[in-house]
Amino acid sequence: MRFQLFSLGLSLLILTSTTLFSSSRVKAQIPISEYDLVGDDNQSQGILSAPDFNSITLNTLGTFTEAGSITNQFDSIIGYEFGRSWQAGEQVVDVFKLGDLADTFGLDRLSLGEIALKSGQNLAELTLDHYSFLGEHTVAEFIAANPQLQDISIRQIPPLAELVVREYGEDSSVLNFSARHLTSSEGTYSDIAQLTLGKELDLSQYSFEDVPGLENSQLKDYAGWENHRISEIENLSDIPLIDFPNPISTSLGAISRVDAIWGETEGRVEEHQSVSGSNQAGYHVPCTGQCAHIELDDLENSGRDLRIAEGKRWLLGNDPNNGAFCPDAPWGVKGGQGILGVFNCGREPTGRNPLGPAFKVALWNVNEATDEAETAIFFRICKRGIPDLGCTPYFIGPIPWLPAHRDSWIILGFDS
Numbered sequence: 391m392r393f394q395l396f397s398l399g400l401s402l403l404i405l406t407s408t409t410l411f412s413s414s415r416v417k418a419q420i421p422i423s424e425y426d427l428v429g430d431d432n433q434s435q436g437i438l439s440a441p442d443f444n445s446i447t448l449n450t451l452g453t454f455t456e457a458g459s460i461t462n463q464f465d466s467i468i469g470y471e472f473g474r475s476w477q478a479g480e481q482v483v484d485v486f487k488l489g490d491l492a493d494t495f496g497l498d499r500l501s502l503g504e505i506a507l508k509s510g511q512n513l514a515e516l517t518l519d520h521y522s523f524l525g526e527h528t529v530a531e532f533i534a535a536n537p538q539l540q541d542i543s544i545r546q547i548p549p550l551a552e553l554v555v556r557e558y559g560e561d562s563s564v565l566n567f568s569a570r571h572l573t574s575s576e577g578t579y580s581d582i583a584q585l586t587l588g589k590e591l592d593l594s595q596y597s598f599e600d601v602p603g604l605e606n607s608q609l610k611d612y613a614g615w616e617n618h619r620i621s622e623i624e625n626l627s628d629i630p631l632i633d634f635p636n637p638i639s640t641s642l643g644a645i646s647r648v649d650a651i652w653g654e655t656e657g658r659v660e661e662h663q664s665v666s667g668s669n670q671a672g673y674h675v676p677c678t679g680q681c682a683h684i685e686l687d688d689l690e691n692s693g694r695d696l697r698i699a700e701g702k703r704w705l706l707g708n709d710p711n712n713g714a715f716c717p718d719a720p721w722g723v724k725g726g727q728g729i730l731g732v733f734n735c736g737r738e739p740t741g742r743n744p745l746g747p748a749f750k751v752a753l754w755n756v757n758e759a760t761d762e763a764e765t766a767i768f769f770r771i772c773k774r775g776i777p778d779l780g781c782t783p784y785f786i787g788p789i790p791w792l793p794a795h796r797d798s799w800i801i802l803g804f805d806s
Contacts (some may be wrong), residue, residue: 419450419452420450420451420452420790420792421441421442421445421446421450422439422440422441422442423439423440423441423442424437424438424439424440425437425438427799435647436797436798436799437798437799438645438801439792439799440642440801441745441792443630443632443638443640444630444632445630446630446638447627447628447631448482448483448620448626448627448629449483451483452481452789452790453478453479453480453481453482453789453790454477454478454479454485454787454788454789455479455766455788455789455790456478456787456788457475457476457478458475458476458785458786458787459473459474459475459476460472460475460733460771460786461733462474464729467779468489468773468779469616470487470489470614470616471487471617472489472771481621482620482789483620483621483627484619484620484621485619486619486620486769486786487616487617487619488609488615488616488617488618488619488620488623489616489771490769490771491620491771492610492616493636493771493772493773493774493781494636494747494748494749494769494770494771494772495631495634495635495636495637495748496634496635496636497609497620497634497635498608498609498610498615499608499609499610499635500608500626500629500634501606501607501608502521502604502605502606502608503605503606505624505625505629506520506625508629508633509625509626509628510628511625514597514598514599516597517593517596517597517598518587518593518594518596518597518598518600519592519593519594520624521623521624522588522624523612523618523622524587524588524593525587525588525589525591526586526587526588526614527586527587527613528584528585528587529553529572529573529582529583529585529587530572530574530583530584533569533570533573535607535612536601536603536611538602538603538606539569539601539603540568540569541568541570542568542602543565543566543567543568543569544564544566544568544569544571545565545566546602547600547601548596548600549587549591549593549596549600549601550569550572551565552591553582553585553590553591554572557582564579631748636748638745638748639745639746641746642801642803643801643802643803644801644802644803644804645799645800645801645802646687646799646802647687647688647797647798647799647800648684648686648687648763648794648795648796648797648798648799648800649684649685649686649687650685650761650796651684651685651757651758651762651794651795651796652684652685652758653682653756653758654679654681654709657680658676658677658678658679658680658681659677659681659683660676661674661675661676662674663676663701663702663703664676664702664703665686665742665802666703666705666741666742667740667742668723668725668741668750668783668784669725669743669747670723670724670725670727671723671724671725672805673742673805675723675740677709677740679709681703681705681706682705682706682756683703683704683705683706683756684703684704684756684763685702685703686700686701686703686704686800687701688700704741704742704753704800705753706740706753706754706756707740707753707754707766708721708754708788716734716735716737721739721740722734722737722739722740722785723738723739724736724737725738725783725784725785726738726770726780726782726783727780727781728780728781729780730771730772730773730779730781731780731781731782731783733783733785734782736783737783737785738768738770738783738784739754739768739785739788740752741768742802742803744801744802745803746803748769749767749770749784749787750769750784751765751766751767751791752765752766752768752787752788753765754766761795761796762793762795762796763793763795764793764794765790765791765792765794766787766790767787767789768786768787768788768789769784770784770785
């Protein structure tokens with residue numbers, strides 16, 4: 391498979407569709423696709439290891455490599471338990487909540503049926519206990535999340551019928567009532583309305599077919615959905631990031647060759663040399679100290695018009711010389727916006743957004759002696775709507791990403 395690569399005059403010849411990158415030090419498991427970079431002269435220019443977008447899921451992102459935290463100062467405004475902490479080695483899916491990634495990936499708009507199908511499950515074989523969070527809801531909350539049930543007789547909804555039979559007997563005329571009669575928290579059927587499904591019923595005994603239209607209900611329809619951690623929604627973390635309602639960008643944009651890897655003895659990096667920064671400060675933020683970085687190069691003999699990264703530097707994201715602005719994170723460039731922009735002192739690691747706004751990639755470790763470098767990704771959390779609270783800086787990480795070494799190719803993406 392060949393296709394033109396933005397701005398570099400290269401085409402890509404696929405070598406392997408799915409290879410698993412792993413590192414024993416950081417325990418990353420990032421699926422990659424490898425491409426032979428072919429120039430206009432049909433000569434190979436090396437191998438590009440790019441993310442395999444068809445295989446990368448929230449599960450494959452693995453673990454955090456350092457501890458971190460989010461303060462709870464705005465929990466009441468945001469509307470769910472926003473504040474938390476995480477430890478090195480903790481799984482990404484055990485830390486992130488649905489509310490965190492609603493804006494980023496549109497997780498709240500996924501229906502239960504879509505989650506099953508996109509993760510390879512057979513919907514016809516699923517029972518209600520497959521989505522364990524359903525059992526945490528009361529009868530009233532369950533019907534509110536599935537309003538199509540309101541005009542269906544209780545007799546036609548077996549799990550609700552069982553509750554009515556327990557209370558009123560098998561011959562009760564209540565079974566012929568529509569389910570809307572059970573939704574009131576006050577009145578004749580208030581006792582049933584406040585029953586918690588998982589406590590009263592064995593949900594493994596009921597299939598999706600027992601609740602008409604259940605597969606069409608979306609995560610956001612259920613009370614308290616924002617607080618559920620990703621790992622609590624069965625199979626959600628197995629869906630490729632490109633299959634979410636807001637899919638990750640699959641455009642590689644520009645790429646560049648890693649020409650050299652430098653430690654902290656190389657001195658300052660000027661603005662015109664830098665290709666790292668943030669979407670708030672721009673991607674040409676300088677470094678005034680002695681700053682570790684990787685030096686980039688373009689395709690040889692490509693002509694002046696295509697030499698966009700010749701001699702440019704991508705700065706180390708966690709170098710304290712890149713701005714001592716926050717006592718808890720002595721590095722960073724300006725990031726975030728709105729009310730949420732105050733988190734982490736309004737700072738984030740210098741780096742780039744090569745795959746769009748979903749997350750940021752930062753250079754996180756360099757080894758000049760071995761000509762190797764490691765990268766990490768950082769997420770932000772946005773709360774749009776009314777009111778628009780903006781976004782935090784990209785500081786929720788670090789999560790191991792693809793490595794780089796001398797003479798390998800690295801994705802730069804776009805500057806906007």
